[in-house]
Amino acid sequence: KLSYQHRLGFGSGNPTGKIPLGLKRKGLRIVVTGGAGFVGSHLVDRLIARGDSVMVVDNFFTGRKENVMHHFGNPNFELIRHDVVEPLLLEVDQIYHLACPASPTNVVGTLNMLGLAKRVGARFLLTSTSEVYGDPLQHPQKETYWGNVNPIGVRSCYDEGKRTAETLTMDYHRGVGVEVRIARIFNTYGPRMCIDDGRVVSNFVAQALRKEPLTVYGDGKQTRSFQYVSDLVEGLMRLMEGEHVGPFNLGNPGEFTMLELAEVVQETIDPNAKIEFRQNTEDDPHKRKPDIERAKELLGWEPKVSLRKGLPLMVSDFRQRIFGDHKEGS
Numbered sequence: 452k453l454s455y456q457h458r459l460g461f462g463s464g465n466p467t468g469k470i471p472l473g474l475k476r477k478g479l480r481i482v483v484t485g486g487a488g489f490v491g492s493h494l495v496d497r498l499i500a501r502g503d504s505v506m507v508v509d510n511f512f513t514g515r516k517e518n519v520m521h522h523f524g525n526p527n528f529e530l531i532r533h534d535v536v537e538p539l540l541l542e543v544d545q546i547y548h549l550a551c552p553a554s555p556t557n558v559v560g561t562l563n564m565l566g567l568a569k570r571v572g573a574r575f576l577l578t579s580t581s582e583v584y585g586d587p588l589q590h591p592q593k594e595t596y597w598g599n600v601n602p603i604g605v606r607s608c609y610d611e612g613k614r615t616a617e618t619l620t621m622d623y624h625r626g627v628g629v630e631v632r633i634a635r636i637f638n639t640y641g642p643r644m645c646i647d648d649g650r651v652v653s654n655f656v657a658q659a660l661r662k663e664p665l666t667v668y669g670d671g672k673q674t675r676s677f678q679y680v681s682d683l684v685e686g687l688m689r690l691m692e693g694e695h696v697g698p699f700n701l702g703n704p705g706e707f708t709m710l711e712l713a714e715v716v717q718e719t720i721d722p723n724a725k726i727e728f729r730q731n732t733e734d735d736p737h738k739r740k741p742d743i744e745r746a747k748e749l750l751g752w753e754p755k756v757s758l759r760k761g762l763p764l765m766v767s768d769f770r771q772r773i774f775g776d777h778k779e780g781s
């Protein structure tokens with residue numbers, strides 16, 4: 452079995468696995484599962500720009516070829532249509548595991564990618580979620596908080612799936628020495644986000660552009676903290692390259708109620724957009740805000756893009772995708 456250090460050619464004299472400063476390393480071979488999705492495709496852009504060879508593994512369940520099409524023809528880029536629930540044999544240095552069917556098969560996909568990491572000595576990064584904190588009783592949430600998750604609720608499949616994925620990741624780390632990293636991602640938005648998957652930011656933006664009312668669930672006083680995608684990608688790369696396993700919260704501590712978010716969307720797109728209240732879903736977390744002290748201290752990372760700065764960047768992308776090029780309004 453190869454270790455990650457040997458794989459990168461630094462031998463065991465480099466126990467942290469950190470690439471020594473000043474040493475010009477060769478391009479890495481990196482798998483990004485879910486790389487045709489929203490976050491994955493932005494990560495792929497950065498890795499390709501850095502000079503690495505990137506293999507995207509995606510079954511296009513929610514991802515789109517359009518998100519990575521601009522790399523077609525680049526010899527450093529490969530797109531593999533594959534469901535991570537099935538085993539996969541590749542030779543790679545790093546695995547960013549983003550593919551996440553919102554079903555119990557999430558666990559199987561993670562197991563396979565950990566098996567792959569073990570066989571080839573690759574470093575494995577899991578994109579977990581703030582949902583592992585459930586409806587949190589601690590505010591803001593620190594990584595040491597174990598969470599308040601309903602195991603049999605309507606959202607449990609996603610939350611518990613990610614909690615199990617974290618468990619598997621730590622078991623492969625402790626049990627067979629796989630180098631692992633765990634990110635707990637808080638609500639993230641930006642260009643290429645799915646238009647119709649029901650997330651609040653994509654809903655509000657699409658609704659405002661289409662001159663439909665913004666649908667606020669419940670009383671709209673529940674809070675979330677919204678992170679722009681470039682900040683997340685920077686955090687994921689620092690985590691992968693750094694020497695700490697985590698888990699690390701990656702999120703923007705700027706906290707908004709859904710009504711405040713609706714106001715920002717009105718200011719950005721259409722001050723006359725109406726608000727319509729709808730019944731909330733069951734088990735909706737009341738508040739969520741990351742404590743990011745650990746990432747600040749150990750990764751030297753913090754978000755740079757505020758909601759008011761980031762939202763317009765997403766709006767121009769949505770405008771184009773909804774109305775086509777150069778057409779404004781209906």
Ligand code: NAD
Nearest residue numbers: 485487488489490510511512513514534535550551552639
């Ligand atoms: P996304 O749906 O855009 O991307 C997921 C990608 O995985 C898609 O391209 C999809 O086609 C692919 N995929 C799904 N099941 C697959 C399978 N079985 N085999 C191969 N590919 C498969 O979602 P995203 O927002 O980019 O999320 C990326 C990761 O970050 C996910 O693991 C998600 O749980 C995590 N995350 C995201 C957020 C957020 O706010 N965006 C928050 C917390 C955690």
Ligand code: UDP
Nearest residue numbers: 537538539540541562563564566567569570
């Ligand atoms: N696996 C994979 N690619 C590999 C190595 C393993 O997809 O390169 C899968 C394998 O099919 C198995 C899972 O990863 O289902 C776990 O592998 P591991 O070797 O840890 O477990 P074992 O096969 O010994 O149960």
Ligand code: UDP
Nearest residue numbers: 649650651652654666667668673675709735
């Ligand atoms: N929400 C809303 N209107 C919508 C979609 C969602 O008010 O059209 C609320 C939802 O009830 C939740 C919050 O927005 O309180 C965030 O929902 P999302 O699904 O985006 O993220 P998550 O709940 O997974 O953090």
